[in-house]
Amino acid sequence: MPSREEMWEQVPEEVDLVVIGGGITGAGIVRDAARRGLRVALFEQNDIAYGTSSRSSKLIHGGLRYLESYEFSLVFESVSERRVVMDLAPHLVNPLAFLFPVYQGARKSLRMISAGMWLYDGLALFRSPRRHKTLKPSEVAAEEPLLKQEDLQGAPVYYDCSTDDARLTLETIIDATRNGGTVVNWARVEALTKGDQGRISGVVVKNQRDNSLREVKAHTVINATGPWTDEVLGMSGPRKGKVLRPTKGIHIVVEREKLPVEHAVVLFHPTDKRVLFALPWGERTYVGTTDTDYDGAPGEEAATLEDVDYLIAASNYYFPTKQISRDDVISTWAGLRPLIAPEPEVGEMSESQVSREHQILIGEDGLITIAGGKLTTYRKMAKECVDVAVNLLKLSDKLPADIQSGQTFKFPLPGAVGWPEDDDHARVAADLAGQCDSGLSEEVGRHLVDTYGMRALELAKLCEADPSLAEPIVPGRAEIMAQVDFGVREELAASVSDVMIRRTQIFFRDLQQGLGSVEKVAARMAQLIGWSDEERQKSIDGYKAEVALSQRWREEL
Numbered sequence: 001m002p003s004r005e006e007m008w009e010q011v012p013e014e015v016d017l018v019v020i021g022g023g024i025t026g027a028g029i030v031r032d033a034a035r036r037g038l039r040v041a042l043f044e045q046n047d048i049a050y051g052t053s054s055r056s057s058k059l060i061h062g063g064l065r066y067l068e069s070y071e072f073s074l075v076f077e078s079v080s081e082r083r084v085v086m087d088l089a090p091h092l093v094n095p096l097a098f099l100f101p102v103y104q105g106a107r108k109s110l111r112m113i114s115a116g117m118w119l120y121d122g123l124a125l126f127r128s129p130r131r132h133k134t135l136k137p138s139e140v141a142a143e144e145p146l147l148k149q150e151d152l153q154g155a156p157v158y159y160d161c162s163t164d165d166a167r168l169t170l171e172t173i174i175d176a177t178r179n180g181g182t183v184v185n186w187a188r189v190e191a192l193t194k195g196d197q198g199r200i201s202g203v204v205v206k207n208q209r210d211n212s213l214r215e216v217k218a219h220t221v222i223n224a225t226g227p228w229t230d231e232v233l234g235m236s237g238p239r240k241g242k243v244l245r246p247t248k249g250i251h252i253v254v255e256r257e258k259l260p261v262e263h264a265v266v267l268f269h270p271t272d273k274r275v276l277f278a279l280p281w282g283e284r285t286y287v288g289t290t291d292t293d294y295d296g297a298p299g300e301e302a303a304t305l306e307d308v309d310y311l312i313a314a315s316n317y318y319f320p321t322k323q324i325s326r327d328d329v330i331s332t333w334a335g336l337r338p339l340i341a342p343e344p345e346v347g348e349m350s351e352s353q354v355s356r357e358h359q360i361l362i363g364e365d366g367l368i369t370i371a372g373g374k375l376t377t378y379r380k381m382a383k384e385c386v387d388v389a390v391n392l393l394k395l396s397d398k399l400p401a402d403i404q405s406g407q408t409f410k411f412p413l414p415g416a417v418g419w420p421e422d423d424d425h426a427r428v429a430a431d432l433a434g435q436c437d438s439g440l441s442e443e444v445g446r447h448l449v450d451t452y453g454m455r456a457l458e459l460a461k462l463c464e465a466d467p468s469l470a471e472p473i474v475p476g477r478a479e480i481m482a483q484v485d486f487g488v489r490e491e492l493a494a495s496v497s498d499v500m501i502r503r504t505q506i507f508f509r510d511l512q513q514g515l516g517s518v519e520k521v522a523a524r525m526a527q528l529i530g531w532s533d534e535e536r537q538k539s540i541d542g543y544k545a546e547v548a549l550s551q552r553w554r555e556e557l
């Protein structure tokens, strides 16, 4: 894998397709296009998955709640893609049991919800990660003992999947580069260039590291910039109105012992009855999410005190013996849903009612824009979007002759190559220990396998060659210094935030959000990348600013 700097040097002068935006949507597109044999380059203004794609609820799910609004096609598409993504990345997409407690006086009876579960499993053609079951109140008490028992009628347990959203995006990008795609992070598209009859002919890209500019000619350009969609559409020319109605969602993270849930528990908020979840996350639990209109600049969204209190209130209502407080919140994250604004004639709609469906738009200048959708359905969205690009290329006689079908459903992502069919993470970790003398503890070996899948062996080998790389990044935690090296050398990491937030999850999980280790990480990155003292300090400051943003709600106290 070329480093981020090498990628920038290798950007071709002319390509068939430029993709703007390195979230999951852009990642899916560049992978699909590269696998079809198109000459494709993707530019991301910050890090891979910097936007919504590292700030989701981290679920690959069918969206059970959309059954209530009869959005069967959305649910069908999502449960079908859930299966596909499970097969593409079994090391990253793990079945998770959801417990759905139903209380007396609930909007829907236990019987109706159970019927909905059959429909949910049926739409998945009974290929759900596991079949649902319904627990009696006494069984719920045994399986989720801290949950409020009063007025409980029973609880269906159904299955969706958890994932690491940023890593799913990154592995999709890595697969694209292995198939000939060019991907540069920290490279912002500043302008679109136009040729004959005002048609888009390429982009001007700024290297965010040294502010140098480069023009890349492209026969087609796709705007896959999530919450930045309208900003990039503005580069295409003046516009009336906006395509998006972005809404903000936040999550809070607490130590597992403060809220030890055994399942992902579905909660209806006691005040507005919105659905949210308390989710088990190894040594942590997170609660989310909110859904509120947002009109600020993307990238500056943050949890407010009101958001945090809203989630705490829901948790404390359903787990009365485990009251959590503001002091228990380790970290927060906030993201923007790039939802398509409903047409005015549809009338007033609450945030949660806005459709999650995606749309592909083609501008008069040929700019293709894709917006909306979900992490879960990214692969299918990407395929549809590349189909549109291929048609445009065909119309302009620019389609390369030797184009193939991408078949992105078929090829595992890099960490899944050689992954066992029984999906036994523990056995892969045990095999890993036997394959090289890295001296890593069982806990660290398992952490590497859960994070990198079969690529964990490459990290273990780094430790075998240089035992200092087996040192933990944060004392007492499982992440190791080899992950910093691997991040820079194999995964395009180019800032301290890239490593702490998206190559590892130290930012979310560590009690100090990794602030105690930031100098050490920056020093190692400076050696690997060749930073000056000034660049090293800038990267440290950038990370501290991210931590401060996630804690900004405390200023309201």
Ligand SMILES: Cc1cc2nc3c(=O)[nH]c(=O)nc-3n(C[C@H](O)[C@H](O)[C@H](O)COP(=O)(O)OP(=O)(O)OC[C@H]3O[C@@H](n4cnc5c(N)ncnc54)[C@H](O)[C@@H]3O)c2cc1C
Binding pocket: 020, 021, 022, 023, 024, 025, 026, 043, 044, 045, 046, 047, 048, 049, 050, 051, 052, 053, 054, 055, 056, 057, 058, 059, 060, 061, 187, 188, 189, 190, 224, 225, 226, 227, 228, 232, 247, 248, 249, 250, 289, 334, 335, 336, 337, 338, 372, 373, 374, 375, 376, 377
């Ligand atoms: C709170 C929340 C919870 C969610 N939970 C789930 C879930 O559990 N499951 C699920 O399936 N979906 C979920 N979603 C939806 C899902 O996360 C999003 O649909 C998806 O991540 C959007 O990806 P994207 O690539 O379109 O946008 P983004 O991930 O935001 O990517 C767009 C990228 O474009 C880049 N960019 C912008 N302008 C430029 C430019 N000029 N040049 C270069 N790059 C540029 C940005 O930096 C950004 O990285 C959730 C969303 C939210 C907000």
